[in-house]
Each structure stands twice: as structure tokens, then as C-alpha cells.
Amino acid sequence: MGEFELIDRFFRRARPAPRAVPLGIGDDCALLAPAPGMQLAVSTDMLLEGRHFLSTVDPSRLGHKALAVNLSDLAACGARPVAFTLSLALPSVDESWLEGFARGLFALADEHGCELIGGDTTRGPLAISVTVFGEVPAGQALLRSGARAGDDLYISGTLGDARLALEVFRGALTAPAPVFELARARMEQPTPRVALGQALRGVATSAIDVSDGLLGDLGHVLRGSNVGATVWAGSALPLLGVREKAGDPGDLPDEARQLEFVLAGGDDYELLFTAPQARREAVASAAAASATPVTRIGRIEAQPGLRVLDGQGREIRSSFASFEHFA
Template identity: 50%
Template sequence: MNEFDLIAKYFTRPNRALKNADLGVGDDAALMTVSAGHQLAVSADMLVAGRHFFADADPERLGHKCLAVNLSDLAAMGAKPTWFTLSLALPSIDEAWLAAFSRGLFALADQHEIELVGGDTTRGPLTIAIQIAGEVPTGQAMLRSHAQIDDDIWVSGPLGGAAAAVMHRTGRAQLPAEIAQQCDLRLDLPQPRLVFGQAIAPFANAALDISDGLAGDLRHICQRSQCAVQIWIASVPSAAQLLHLPHELQLEAKLAGGDDYELCFTAPQSARTNIEALAQEHGLAAQRIGVIIPHGDSQPLVQFLDTTGQSMQFGFGGFDHFKN
């Protein structure tokens, strides 16, 4: 099997009518039209074996995850996904691996009616690169730079489950088998909050998805919006499985653990009723966890407060690809 056989067998769907593109896989470039009154939202992510996922990861789950993390970026913008490209570096052609990987990839793509329109393949260390695009009504995207002083800070669901899975797999913690399997689902099969992201966009100001941990990701909003945040530690929702970890690791998992892909967003206090109703409508346990405040010269961007209102200092931060 050569490169073109691989693409034809596993990543071409010749009998499928394109819904979101004018021309897909097979030419030198894809063609698509953006709907009137909309902007094109584009994002890209690269996943490297041993860095972003365990080298022995189940390929079907990996196919799901590599697309899910890109869909999550569009969810954070309030965008509706339309198409994506896929580039693969493979150590060798393993047909069983490719069949499972493409099965997981296309199952999620079909769920969200998104088209694979092109990409590339080559030989090399296992690396998966996806570029994704979607549409958002002009001027309505949620931006990291739009947080306002006194905004509420929300998360769309419990945090720390994926981090607990990593702690277990790397030997930092020991979880009961059933609990470890539940955490594995959070790590391997994240659920992008696309519909919820589109629903809250008219009410929210700033947003991002939690990929590198709450503590680290919140700094991006602070830096872009020139503000600081106060987070009430007791209000940050924890994955139920964290109760099986020591207290210190519970805090680290929910405040600094990555791979949750829940949305973190800010909204004016007047939007509380709307957001609570939307969360209930979408079956999400969204929680208000803090507030946007002015940034003073001597204060940290992200302040974690205990139940008495005292600031707590931690030695952990978000994930950094060149430090961690």
C-alpha cells in the first residue's frame, strides 16, 4: 500500500455528498463557500505520540480525540464546525491501526456533520495534525480579549478527571480499576461543548476551552483582556473520581490538570439566569467559579481563594509544551 492507496482506502468517502464544502478530497486544494453574514473561524492542533497522547493509545479513541480537541476550539468561539483537514506522519502503514483510527475520526465527524476535505501523509514519528474551520455570525465570536470587570467566570462542567487518568497511568496515583476506567473515558474521549458554545455566545463575553489546565488557561484571558481573576476554590466543580486521590492531587487535578476540554467563559451578572437555563437545557453542570477584577501591579493574574476569602498559593501551573 502506498500513500495514495492509504488515503483512498481510509480517508476518502466517494459516495458521500458534501454538505459543507464545494470540493473535498482528491484535488490540489479544497473549495468552500462561507455563508453570508458569517466569519470563518479556523484553528489547528498537532498531537505527537508520547507528548500529547500515550504511544499505545487505542487508535479508535485517538481518532475521536484528535478531532474532538479541534472541535473544542471552535466551541470556545461559539462557531459551528464545517470542515477539517488531516495530516498524518506514520512510522509504517498499519492497516488495522488505520481502520480503527479512521472509524473513531469519522464517527465524531458524522455526529457533528463536518467534512474531511484534504490533508497529507508522510513517514515519520506518529504525529497527527488537524486544521479545522467553522462559521460564526459576524461580530459574535467569543474572544479571550472581551472579558469585562465584574464578569462572572463559569466552567461548563467538572474538572480533573482526565488529569487523574494521567496521574494513574504514570504512577503518580493509584486508582481502583473501575475509577481508572472512568477517568480514561474523560482523557481518551473528550466531548466538545459545541452546541452549548453556540448557545451561550449571545450572552458571554470571553471564552476558551480548558486544554492545559484552569490555572494556566485563565492567564490567557487575563493577558488578552488586561484583567485579573479571583477563583473560589470550593466552587470549582471536581470530577467525582477525584475523591479517590490524596487532597493535594485533587487540587492539582482540578485547578491545573489539562485535557478536560470543558469551556471556561465570562459573562455579565445579568446573564446568570440565561446561562443556568441553557446549561440545564444541554444537560451540563455549569458552575460559576469566580469573578473578573482589575489587575493591580503587585497582584497575581490568577488568585485562588479559600472559603474564608484568603488567597492560596500553589506550586503548580498549567501545562507548557516546552517545560512539562
């Protein structure tokens, strides 16, 4: 099967193009037309076998994830997904693999009204590069640079589950099947917080998606905004989502390890954001409107650096840098 037949068969779909896509797949370029007053948010991520996913992953889950990690970046900017491009290097033309990959990819794309507008396929070691486009009203994108001293610090969902699954895959941990399956789904099929991101426009002062671990990504916000923060790592912090599936404490790693996964696990794709204390009701409304759990986990402060407190208010680590070895 040649490149053009492959594209026709698996990636071209007969459907009316959305308003913002005057020209889709099939020419030298696609054309995008943001509505008047809108800017176009752009993000790109490349996934490689062995580095970002295991060779054994279900192809439909991989199709989902390749787009999800990019939609998560749009969510962090408060943008509405519009379109994406896909470049795919494949070691061979495996029709069953391609069918599954396209199914997972388009299921998520359709959920968000995000149109495939172009791409490239070639033979090579499995690599997936997606570039995604979203609309955001001019001046309203959520940036890393807007956090202000006194702001509350929030996280969506739960953290650390994907890392737990990774450690089980690596053979470093064991977990009962229900715990592992939930963690694995979090790792392989993350949910981009697209609705929450848009609901937070005009409410949040800054946002970032957590892909490299909570503390590492919070560090980007603190540097971007020239502020510091305290994170309450005790009861205020949402712990592993898989705790609800655990029968007894022995089903999970010890509490210190769980905390490490939560603070620096990676591959979470939750939104970390800040908002003024005066906007707590607006944050609650955004969470409710987007049906996304949100937890207040700390405070932005003028004092530089990142302080992490345990349930008794004792500092767990004295500086952000101490956590980099988790990465």
C-alpha cells in the same frame, strides 16, 4: 499500500458534501464557502506519540481525540464545525490501526457534521495534525479579550480527571478500576463542548477551552482582557468527575492533590467563560439547551492578578505566577 490507495480506502467517503463545502477531498485544494454574513473560524493542533498520547492508546480513541481537541477550539469561539483537514505521519501502514483510527475520527466528525476535506499522509514517526474550520456570524465569535470587571466566571463539566489518569499511567498514583476507567476515558476521549459554545454566543463575554489547566488558561483570558479574577476553589469549584466513582476517600489522592489536578491538570477540554451578572438566566438556558453542566466559579475584577480562595475564603495562592510550576 500507496498513499492514494490508503486515502481511498480509509479516508474517502461517498456522501453528499455539505452546503459550505463546494469541493471536498481529492483536488489540489478543497473549497469552502461560508454563508453570507459568516466568518470562518480556523484552529490547528498537532498530536505526537509519547507527548500527547501513549503508544498503547486504542486507535479509535486517538482518532476521536485528534478531532476533539480541535473542535474544542471551535467551541471556545462559538463556531459551528464545518470541515477539517488531516495530516498523518505513520511509521507503517497498519490496516487494523487505520481502520480503528478512521472509525473514531469519523464517528465524532459525523456527530458534528464536520467533513474531511483534505490532508496528507506520509511515512514517519506517528504524528497527527488536524486543522478545523467552523462558521460563526461576523462579529459574534467568543474571544479571550472580552471579559469585563464584574462578570461572572464559569466552567463547564468537571476538571482534573485526565490528569489523574495520566498520573496513574505514569505510575505516580493508583486508583480502583472504575475510577481509573472513567478518568482514562476523559483523557483519551474528551467531549468538545461544541453545543455549549454556540449557545453562549451573545451571552458570554469571553471564552477559552481549558487544555493547559484552569489557572493557566484563565491567565490567557485575564491578559487578553486586561482584568483580574478571584476563583472560589472551595465548594463552588467542580472537583474531579471521578469522585462519583470513588467508594471511599482512599480511592482518590488527598484533597490538596485533587485541587492541583482541578486547578492545573491539563487536557480537560472544558469551556471557561465569562458573562455579565445580569445574564445568569441566559447562561442557565444555554447550559440547559446544550445539556452541559456549568458552574459559576468566580468573578472577574478590575484589580489585576488571579486570586484563589479556599472554602473559608482564605487565599490559597497569592498570584497566578505561583501556579506555573504545575504546568
